[in-house]
Amino acid sequence: MAPAVGDVVYRFEGPLRLVEILDRPNRFLVRVLDGGAVRHCHLHDPGRLPELVRRGARAVVRPTRGAKTDCSITAVEAPNGVWVVADSRIHSDVASLFLGGARREVKVGNHRLDFLLGDMYVEVKGCTLVVDGRAMFPDAPTKRGTEHLRLLRSLMRAGYRAKVVVLVMRPDAECFMPNWATDPSFSREFAMFVKSGGAVDVHRFRYADGYVIYDGDIDLCDGWDREAPDL
Template identity: 45%
Template sequence: MIVYTFPTLYEDIVKARINRFTVVTESEKICHLHDPGRLKELIYPGNKILIRNVNGKRKTKCQVTAAWSGKEWVVTDSSIHNEIARKFLPTDAKAEVTVGKSRIDFAFDNTFVEVKGCTLARDNIALFPDAPTKRGKRHLDELIELKRKGYSVLLMILVFRTDAVCFSPNFDTDREFSNTFIKALEEGVNVEVKAFQLDKENIVYKGEIPICPQILGKVKSTPHK
């Protein structure tokens, strides 16, 4: 199942990451990197990347689309996450719904949905986040509160690689987020982890992967469905 198609992609090599959102390539292109993570396993001098040309009034005329993991291309562009997630939701789902001090990505009927993208995997385990995220923790807290108020809530995690057999919150990077993730499971927040692969210009849905057993073992009560 193809869920997204990029325009033509060009291979290049990272020369430098000059700030959080800007990469200079060996061909001297200055490209936007639309991802809030550290990506230190993917975006580093000498590694291969895929870029695409972009139009508009931006300072950069290209965008980093994916990086080589050593085994496969991993999509590193969070600007497309919600467009992909929408493929798995009702057509009337509303985007960017204000809840408390934040915006939840989608809402439909009695359900709220928050979307997170995952690019990091170690020892065949998909890990999120790859950088501390107070915003991510706040979103989990809000999903928990909505669940307590009687709403149906869903955390949808998009894993952009195929070498992971299960998902775990990244305790080493962000213990507060990870503990809140466990709490969310205990409170009955539904979690769906979907894996994707970049095949030429196409992002292909490969199916769901489970939460790792060692994480489910930390849950003190059986999550409500």
């Protein structure tokens, strides 16, 4: 049975600590100030997250062990005070709760898709960017994401079903749309995927005290495909 609104879908193991972000020396490394001490934390998210991972922002970290880090960024407080889950390692576990019985990490040619449920291939995307109530993906150009959508369309032409599951990891989103300004190639492929009969589920979540809580589904934004090509 899929989660109901208000259900906990993931729990981060602690102890959790509240810290202040200093800077982000590289894509996966964030320096934080923890009780006067500087710590190096791993950031497991492929996005740019400039509106989240910024100097002075509050973050929650948990202990993990890496070659150069001893903690991981778990959630970050956005400028509007909303807490945003910032660890993409949980995406597959969370999505699987909505896809009961699906097989994970399915190889298709030289590619891998996240799930296969019956005759339906499923790809999962995590979203942390919200602007004026609109959740948008991606926040950085994603060649890999574009290739996944093309693969899903080719599978549909071969007779399979296909779905994109979007996990919006913050509760202030009112609707979802592709990020045309940041990645027009992905956005065009997304539009063609939908117009070709692909399904899209957008699940929204909130963070509280180490728990990720299902906050309901949202629809595509009005005018989400205004820049889409005709098929």
